[in-house]
Amino acid sequence: MSVSTTAIAQGVRTHWRTDRTPLLRLGLLLLATIATIVFFMTINTRGNWDFVLPFRARKVVAMAIVGIAISVSTVAFQTITENRILTPAIMGFDALYMLIQTMVVFFFGGHTLLTLDPKMQFGVEVAIMTVFSTALFWVLFLRSRYSLYLLVMIGIIFGALFRSLTNFAQRMIEPSDFAVLQDVGFASFNAIDESLLGVATVLVLASSLVLWRALPELDLLALGRERAISLGIDYQKSVAIVLMATIVLTSVSTALVGPVAFFGLLVANLAYLVVGSPWHRYTLPAAALLGVMALIGGQTVLEHVFGMNSTLSVIIEFVGGIAFIVLVLRRRPT
Amino acid sequence: MIEIDHVSKRYGDVTVVDDVSLTIPKGGMTTIIGPNGAGKSTLLSMMSRLIGMEAGRITVDGLDVTTTPSRDLATRLSILRQDNHLDARLTVRDLVAFGRYPYSRGRLTVEDRDKIEAAIDFMQLDPMRDRFIDELSGGQRQRAFVAMVLAQDTDYLLLDEPLNSLDMKHAVGMMRMLRQTADELGKTIVLVLHDINFASCYSDRIVAMADGKVLHNTSPDLLMTPETLASIYELDVSVHDIGGHRIGVFYR
Amino acid sequence: MSPPVSASRTMPIRLSRSIGLLPVAVLIVAVLAVISIAIGVYSLDWRSVLSGDGVDHSTMVLIESRVPRTIAVILAGATLAIAGLIMQLLVRNRFVEPSLAGTTESATLGLLAVAIFAPGIPIFAKMLVASCFALMGTFVFLAILRQIPLRSPLMVPLIGIMLGGIISSVTTFFAYRYDLLQSLSAWTTGDFSSMLRGRYELLWLAGGLALLAYIASDRFTVAGMGEEFTTNLGLNYRLVMISGMAIVAMVTAVDVVTVGAIPFLGLVVPNLVRLVMGDNARMSIPWIAVSGAGFVLLCDIVGRTIRYPFEIPISVMVGVIGSAIFLVLLLWRAPRVG
Numbered sequence: 069m070s071v072s073t074t075a076i077a078q079g080v081r082t083h084w085r086t087d088r089t090p091l092l093r094l095g096l097l098l099l100a101t102i103a104t105i106v107f108f109m110t111i112n113t114r115g116n117w118d119f120v121l122p123f124r125a126r127k128v129v130a131m132a133i134v135g136i137a138i139s140v141s142t143v144a145f146q147t148i149t150e151n152r153i154l155t156p157a158i159m160g161f162d163a164l165y166m167l168i169q170t171m172v173v174f175f176f177g178g179h180t181l182l183t184l185d186p187k188m189q190f191g192v193e194v195a196i197m198t199v200f201s202t203a204l205f206w207v208l209f210l211r212s213r214y215s216l217y218l219l220v221m222i223g224i225i226f227g228a229l230f231r232s233l234t235n236f237a238q239r240m241i242e243p244s245d246f247a248v249l250q251d252v253g254f255a256s257f258n259a260i261d262e263s264l265l266g267v268a269t270v271l272v273l274a275s276s277l278v279l280w281r282a283l284p285e286l287d288l289l290a291l292g293r294e295r296a297i298s299l300g301i302d303y304q305k306s307v308a309i310v311l312m313a314t315i316v317l318t319s320v321s322t323a324l325v326g327p328v329a330f331f332g333l334l335v336a337n338l339a340y341l342v343v344g345s346p347w348h349r350y351t352l353p354a355a356a357l358l359g360v361m362a363l364i365g366g367q368t369v370l371e372h373v374f375g376m377n378s379t380l381s382v383i384i385e386f387v388g389g390i391a392f393i394v395l396v397l398r399r400r401p402t
Numbered sequence: 403m404i405e406i407d408h409v410s411k412r413y414g415d416v417t418v419v420d421d422v423s424l425t426i427p428k429g430g431m432t433t434i435i436g437p438n439g440a441g442k443s444t445l446l447s448m449m450s451r452l453i454g455m456e457a458g459r460i461t462v463d464g465l466d467v468t469t470t471p472s473r474d475l476a477t478r479l480s481i482l483r484q485d486n487h488l489d490a491r492l493t494v495r496d497l498v499a500f501g502r503y504p505y506s507r508g509r510l511t512v513e514d515r516d517k518i519e520a521a522i523d524f525m526q527l528d529p530m531r532d533r534f535i536d537e538l539s540g541g542q543r544q545r546a547f548v549a550m551v552l553a554q555d556t557d558y559l560l561l562d563e564p565l566n567s568l569d570m571k572h573a574v575g576m577m578r579m580l581r582q583t584a585d586e587l588g589k590t591i592v593l594v595l596h597d598i599n600f601a602s603c604y605s606d607r608i609v610a611m612a613d614g615k616v617l618h619n620t621s622p623d624l625l626m627t628p629e630t631l632a633s634i635y636e637l638d639v640s641v642h643d644i645g646g647h648r649i650g651v652f653y654r
Numbered sequence: 655m656s657p658p659v660s661a662s663r664t665m666p667i668r669l670s671r672s673i674g675l676l677p678v679a680v681l682i683v684a685v686l687a688v689i690s691i692a693i694g695v696y697s698l699d700w701r702s703v704l705s706g707d708g709v710d711h712s713t714m715v716l717i718e719s720r721v722p723r724t725i726a727v728i729l730a731g732a733t734l735a736i737a738g739l740i741m742q743l744l745v746r747n748r749f750v751e752p753s754l755a756g757t758t759e760s761a762t763l764g765l766l767a768v769a770i771f772a773p774g775i776p777i778f779a780k781m782l783v784a785s786c787f788a789l790m791g792t793f794v795f796l797a798i799l800r801q802i803p804l805r806s807p808l809m810v811p812l813i814g815i816m817l818g819g820i821i822s823s824v825t826t827f828f829a830y831r832y833d834l835l836q837s838l839s840a841w842t843t844g845d846f847s848s849m850l851r852g853r854y855e856l857l858w859l860a861g862g863l864a865l866l867a868y869i870a871s872d873r874f875t876v877a878g879m880g881e882e883f884t885t886n887l888g889l890n891y892r893l894v895m896i897s898g899m900a901i902v903a904m905v906t907a908v909d910v911v912t913v914g915a916i917p918f919l920g921l922v923v924p925n926l927v928r929l930v931m932g933d934n935a936r937m938s939i940p941w942i943a944v945s946g947a948g949f950v951l952l953c954d955i956v957g958r959t960i961r962y963p964f965e966i967p968i969s970v971m972v973g974v975i976g977s978a979i980f981l982v983l984l985l986w987r988a989p990r991v992g
Contacts, residue, residue: 217808218984221749224815225980228917232973239966284508290490291500294452294483299554300476300504329819346490382827389820393813397802 090343090350097342097354101361108368129269130260131363134321135335137272139359141317142332143339143351144279144310147290149209151216152340153395155332156318158220160227161201162327165319167230168196170237187267194271194319201315202308260324268320275313275320279352282309286348328381330388335359337391403428404449404558404592409458411444418444420614421458428463428557430606431584431591435598437635440611442594443484443562449592450481450560462558476504479558480551484566488535494546495531498522501553521553525579541572548576552583558590559583565600573597577604598639602626603647610634623648679944683728686951690724691716693958718851726854727846727954727968728947730913731923733860735946736939737905738920740867743935744898745799746878747810748928749984751920752788752906755814758915759821760791761907762841766825770832781856781904781911788903791821796899844909844916844969846954853912860908863901864943871935874898916950916969918976923949925983 105128113120142155156162172193208214208222279286285306288296297303321328339355340346366383370376404426411419419441426432434442447453449460451467460467462479480501488497498521502514510518522531525545535543544564551559564580565573581604584591595601601608602622610618610625612634618625625631626648631639639652692698698720699712738751745755752758764787768780795817799810829838867874877884877894884891909916923946924938931938950968953975957966 215806215808217806217812220812221808222981222984224812225977225984228973229977229981232970232977235970236966236974239964239970240961284503287508288500288503291488294481294485295500297452297472298450298476298481298551299500300473302472344491346492346496376831379827379830382823382830385823386820386827389816389823392816393798393820396809396812396816 090345090347090354093343094350094354094357097357097361101357101364104361104365104368108364111368111372126262126265127260128364130262130265130324131367132360133265133268133272134260134324135359135361135363136276136356137268137317137321137324138328138332139335139339139355140276140279140352141314141321142336143348143355144286145314146336147286147348148307148310148314149219150290150292152337153216153333153392153399154220154223155330155336156314157327157329157332158227159205159223160225160230161315161318162322162329163227163230163234164201164204165193165197165322166327167234167237168193168200169323170234170241172196174237174241186263190264190267190323193323194316197319198312198315201318202311205311264323268324271316271320275316276352276356278309278313279348282306283348283352286310286352287346290346290348325381329385330392331359331362331381331384333395334384334388334391335362337395403463404590405461406445406449407459407461409445409448409460410456411441411448411453412456417614419448419455422611422614422616423458424609424616424619426590426592426607426609428590429584429588431581431593431604432607432609433593433595433601433605434609434611435595435601435634436611436617439613441614442611445611446481446560446562446592446594447483450479451475452481452483473504476554476556478556479560480554480556481560482547482551482562482564484563492535493532494527494535494538494549495522497535497546498527498549498553501550501555504554517555518553521549524552524583525549540567541569541575544568544572544576545579548579552587556589558592560592562594563596564593565595565597573600580604598626598631598650599647602649626650676940676944679941679948683944683948683951686948686955687724687728690727690951690955691720693955694720719849722851722854723846723849724951726849726857726913727950729854729857729861730844730846730909730916731919731946731948731950732943733857733864733905733946734909734916734919735923735942735949736864736867737902739924739935739939739942740871740874740898741902741920742924743871743874743878744895744902745796745810747807748925749808749811749921750814751918752792752902753818753915753917754811754921756791756795756817756821757788757903757906758910758917759818759825761785761788761903761910762838762915763787763791763821763825764907765841765911766829766834766838769834769837770828777856777911781859781907784907784911785900785904788907789900791817792899792903840914841910842915842969843967844914844972845965845967846913847965847967849913856908856912860905863905863908867898867901868936868939868943870894870897871939875935914967914969916972918980919946919950919972922976922979922983926979 108128109121109124138157142157145156145159146152146154172189204226208219214222285301288299288301289303289306289310291299293303296306335358336351336355339351339358342358343350343354345351363380366380370380370383406422406424406426409419409422410417418439422441422445434445436442444453448455449462449467451472454468462475465475465478467475467479495518498518499510499514501521502510502517505511506514522528525548527542527545527549530538530542535546538546544567548561548564551561559580561580564576568576577600580591580593583589584606593601593605602625605622608618608620608622608625609616610630617634618630626641628639628641631637631641631650631652635652637652639650642649642651694715696711696715698715699710702710702712734752741750741752741755741757742748761784764784765780767787768775768783772779795814798813798817802809804810825838826835829835873889873894876887876889877891877898881891884894924942927938927941927945931941950972953971954968957968957971960966
């Protein structure tokens with residue numbers, strides 16, 4: 069009798085010890101994020117509160133939406149692919165979205181219904197994107213079990229193919245002024261398309277909610293396909309749900325700021341480090357907070373300390389590239 | 403009772419499991435042996451719905467594994483594959499707690515906690531309950547995964563080469579624990595093993611496969627004869643009686 | 655990769671086939687070259703060209719623009735394909751090429767450095783600086799490879815791509831700071847439309863380097879086998895390695911400075927030739943040169959006619975076709991898990 073009581077007491081104690089630290093860290097992250105936002109809102113206002121506050125508030129919302137979309141989708145994607153190197157961006161999903169965007173203009177260019185309403189166009193693009201990338205993912209991940217390095221490689225080359233095709237299609241549409249359409253090669257965080265902000269917010273919240281409801285399944289999927297099935301998960305259904313949420317989130321972030329290859333990789337791996345716990349109820353919020361904080365904080369520092377506006381994504385690529393190489397090199401043999 | 407009814411599996415042009423019919427009774431320990439590529443692991447994977455089949459039907463206590471909801475099956479049958487690699491950083495206790503998912507979906511009840519503690523105790527993992535899985539030795543990690551399967555508390559336990567990567571001492575320890583699980587907890591254990599002598603010393607029944615077909619399904623004593631073993635492995639094996647067990651010697 | 659035993663067994667057949675068909679391939683490239691010369695916004699008046707007084711407009715266009723362009727296409731295609739092969743031999747990995755090893759990106763960084771610090775220097779000097787940067791970038795790549803136990807051959811191009819990405823982000827950062835994004839886009843987007851007389855001649859140097867590589871190709875094959883193996887055969891490993899990489903770096907730099915980067919070319923062409931010819935480098939180099947030239951000529955012709963009178967840059971054309979072929983190569987008989 070006494071033995072079992074001790075066992076249970078011990079169980080409770082360890083339960084508390086393992087549970088509290090991530091929660092505490094999450095709280096600290098939340099505070100840091102709020103501080104960053106307040107800092108961004110109030111720095112260098114020069115008394116123009118009426119103009120600056122609403123203007124910056126919109127920017128904060130836009131960057132928060134993008135930060136959440138990229139980081140949450142990356143964590144979920146890494147869970148269903150069972151590794152911490154691949155991201156939707158590295159798999160070429162954002163490049164695919166850019167291609168679909170161009171193709172929609174290419175095929176429905178003259179169609180008034182679509183060109184009149186950007187929200188409608190956005191909806192069509194997300195729908196096509198979901199179908200295409202689900203199919204791509206299904207063939208690559210579920211039908212054939214390729215090795216991780218091959219998958220990363222395939223993803224990168226698919227990304228290159230999609231980018232080349234986008235470039236090609238853009239030149240086929242209107243070669244004389246393709247330069248206007250062509251992306252400069254890096255995403256821009258301070259010129260977010262605000263006409264889509266409303267739709268984007270709804271989509272990001274809805275997808276995040278879907279993932280939040282799938283928390284136990286996500287924890288299980290991280291154990292690997294066979295263990296997840298053995299523990300009674302409906303594998304295909306769970307993966308499909310998580311994947312679709314991921315794709316919608318990727319579409320939203322790409323529509324708002326363009327492709328960002330390494331931001332998700334960076335934020336997701338930082339989140340794993342910071343919370344030090346595998347449970348998605350901690351990693352998902354931590355990644356979201358870190359994403360928001362990194363974007364807004366980075367933008368604040370660059371804009372107000374160094375007087376640089378559009379270089380955040382370039383810096384992210386630089387740090388992210390190094391992080392990727394470190395992650396690949398440190399990966400233990402399987 | 404697990405009933406396998408005319409089951410086949412092909413990969414491309416290669417037939418890995420060829421029209422197999424087999425009944426595994428409830429209780430005790432059944433071991434599947436056979437040379438490489440015999441289709442043992444594939445058969446075990448199909449029994450546990452990890453992979454589909456081209457033809458035939460498998461039922462566990464009358465439930466068809468391909469149509470029964472995964473979650474219902476998870477309370478009756480659990481599978482442990484040979485790969486015990488894990489990328490997620492989990493403690494032993496966290497891992498074992500996953501075994502309760504089919505019952506609690508992540509919200510542990512008092513009963514769940516008791517089962518988890520019992521499984522940890524049974525596998526003698528108490529000293530390392532809060533260590534991370536990737537910090538353990540191969541043998542300890544294997545025991546942690548078995549503890550997870552025990553916490554799942556299913557009538558049927560399927561294990562694919564559980565002795566892989568274990569040294570002699572830990573291999574014997576693992577087989578003793580599995581035997582104990584069958585005898586004391588009344589579980590039905592189905593194993594795939596490479597070592598015929600482990601199979602001979604611990605099993606109640608041995609199923610021998612080769613080229614995707616079941617060649618023999620019998621008791622260890624009847625299976626462990628030079629003639630039968632030669633028909634399975636195409637190798638001369640001399641069989642000796644040592645300490646009440648039949649041991650095959652095939653090293654020279 | 656096919657085992658060497660079967661390769662040597664089939665060699666005689668392949669040898670005779672390769673010698674027999676090479677003139678045919680050269681002929682095809684020649685036909686493509688004539689087509690390439692013939693098409694363009696200004697339609698040539700062949701009669702006045704052939705009359706030979708050399709002062710009419712058609713002859714002008716021919717000498718100043720069409721012929722230089724076609725020569726540039728042939729030289730760039732052949733030399734980049736060979737540069738890719740040399741790199742594959744030296745690293746002993748069939749999935750590398752200058753743009754998948756940080757070489758191309760380093761050359762671009764070098765050009766940016768020139769544009770910032772010494773914009774006035776002659777084009778030959780620019781090329782030399784870009785070559786030095788390219789060489790340094792390649793050695794950084796090799797140094798990283800030496801640090802790690804390679805668990806998969808695909809890790810090599812993966813690390814190369816990421817290294818290239820890191821270098822590119824540095825380049826983009828400074829190009830943005832110094833308002834040079836326009837020039838940067840010219841270097842990173844291969845385009846033959848500006849190939850006029852007086853602007854393409856540097857490519858002959860790349861041609862010469864490729865010829866040098868052909869003569870030394872056996873040494874590169876040996877060096878790819880490793881330091882001990884090479885020393886055992888009495889060769890100076892470091893010397894072979896450095897000179898091989900120097901050739902690759904210079905060819906890449908010449909290409910970036912004149913035409914702009916053309917991705918995947920150095921990977922796709924040698925790999926396709928290898929599928930038919932096997933692994934003997936010395937025998938396949940002529941084929942790689944001819945196929946590279948033909949491939950780029952074809953892409954260039956299509957790029958010029960598909961949206962006539964506008965042009966689609968060669969880097970876009972090769973990017974689409976090259977990445978598609980690369981994917982097929984990756985997935986074809988790909989190693990699978992489980």
